Amino acid sequence: MTATIIDGKAFAAQVRAQVTTHVAMLKEKGIVPGLAVVLVGNDPASDVYVTSKGKMTREVGMEGFEHRLPDTTSEADLLALIDQLNQDDKVHGILVQLPLPAHMDSAKVINALDPAKDVDGFHILNVGLLGTGQKAMVPCTPLGSLMMLRDHHGSLSGLHAVVLGRSNIVGKPMAQLLLNDSCTVTIAHSRTKDLPALCRTADILVAAVGRPEMVTGDWIKPGATVIDVGINRIERDGKKRLMGDVEFASAAAVAGAITPVPGGVGPMTIACLLANTVTACCRANGLAEPEGLTP
Numbered sequence: 480m481t482a483t484i485i486d487g488k489a490f491a492a493q494v495r496a497q498v499t500t501h502v503a504m505l506k507e508k509g510i511v512p513g514l515a516v517v518l519v520g521n522d523p524a525s526d527v528y529v530t531s532k533g534k535m536t537r538e539v540g541m542e543g544f545e546h547r548l549p550d551t552t553s554e555a556d557l558l559a560l561i562d563q564l565n566q567d568d569k570v571h572g573i574l575v576q577l578p579l580p581a582h583m584d585s586a587k588v589i590n591a592l593d594p595a596k597d598v599d600g601f602h603i604l605n606v607g608l609l610g611t612g613q614k615a616m617v618p619c620t621p622l623g624s625l626m627m628l629r630d631h632h633g634s635l636s637g638l639h640a641v642v643l644g645r646s647n648i649v650g651k652p653m654a655q656l657l658l659n660d661s662c663t664v665t666i667a668h669s670r671t672k673d674l675p676a677l678c679r680t681a682d683i684l685v686a687a688v689g690r691p692e693m694v695t696g697d698w699i700k701p702g703a704t705v706i707d708v709g710i711n712r713i714e715r716d717g718k719k720r721l722m723g724d725v726e727f728a729s730a731a732a733v734a735g736a737i738t739p740v741p742g743g744v745g746p747m748t749i750a751c752l753l754a755n756t757v758t759a760c761c762r763a764n765g766l767a768e769p770e771g772l773t774p
């Protein structure tokens with residue numbers, strides 16, 4: 480079997496086009512959706528993400544506000560900035576780039592966000608709303624992965640999904656979304672026994688472990704759909720490259736469908752951030768949300 484490649488880059492372009500159309504409609508009503516991104520410190524990978532998020536925000540016609548603070552910033556000063564952004568009517572979405580410097584309490588900072596502006600979906604209220612199947616802001620990476628799965632399968636009802644990884648950012652919300660779509664969900668992690676055998680029972684396998692090429696073709700049930708969330712920066716043959724958590728060639732020979740790295744989940748994550756910002760803006764103004772961009 481040779482798997483269908485799920486093209487996240489093309490899908491993300493469609494999502495951005497839909498966001499662009501909706502932003503234009505909002506602008507006709509005199510409303511400009513705004514996304515504020517806060518970066519503390521000068522971590523090079525975070526810096527690249529923040530620059531790229533700002534560029535994409537402006538490309539879809541939204542207003543982007545970047546706040547770059549030195550790593551010596553106190554937690555109190557960061558909380559004061561968040562309070563200011565919470566009050567600012569021009570700001571509909573706020574993203575605090577993680578990780579924060581070690582002297583800050585990330586949970587305290589994230590929970591200081593107005594939950595309605597929490598476009599990353601990490602605020603404890605949004606976690607609870609998602610967990611109880613209510614309208615929430617949903618974390619971007621799992622949301623993008625769910626969109627691709629729904630697009631490929633139609634209904635996910637009754638499928639067995641194995642989620643490798645139990646982080647608050649990817650694994651847990653991914654499992655929750657799949658459960659809300661009536662999958663039978665198993666969450667696996669570093670203490671799970673006989674991972675390959677468990678993975679071979681999955682109709683849907685989501686890999687979010689941060690281990691380059693850990694999942695190989697012999698872990699995959701023939702015809703299964705594989706979503707590779709992993710982004711691992713490695714150096715091979717003297718060249719720097721991005722690698723997923725799945726060994727693509729052997730997996731693609733067995734799976735029914737698979738997302739590549741790069742060009743799979745990554746582009747969908749940023750597209751969903753923009754989608755969440757438009758959704759937040761519509762909710763703030765009591766207007767209809769764009770269709771298909773929320774679970």
Ligand code: NDP
Nearest residue numbers: 620644645646649668669687688689708709710744745748
């Ligand atoms: P974390 O490090 O927070 O979590 C990793 C999870 O994988 C943990 O639950 C851990 O288990 C589990 N794990 C680690 N090693 C093994 C192993 N050998 N066997 C089984 N389980 C294991 O990572 P994130 O969830 O934040 O990210 C996961 C990956 O996704 C990374 O590569 C990251 O770069 C990528 N990512 C990609 C995004 C995108 O836009 N495409 C966005 C966010 C992340 P335990 O809990 O037991 O330690």
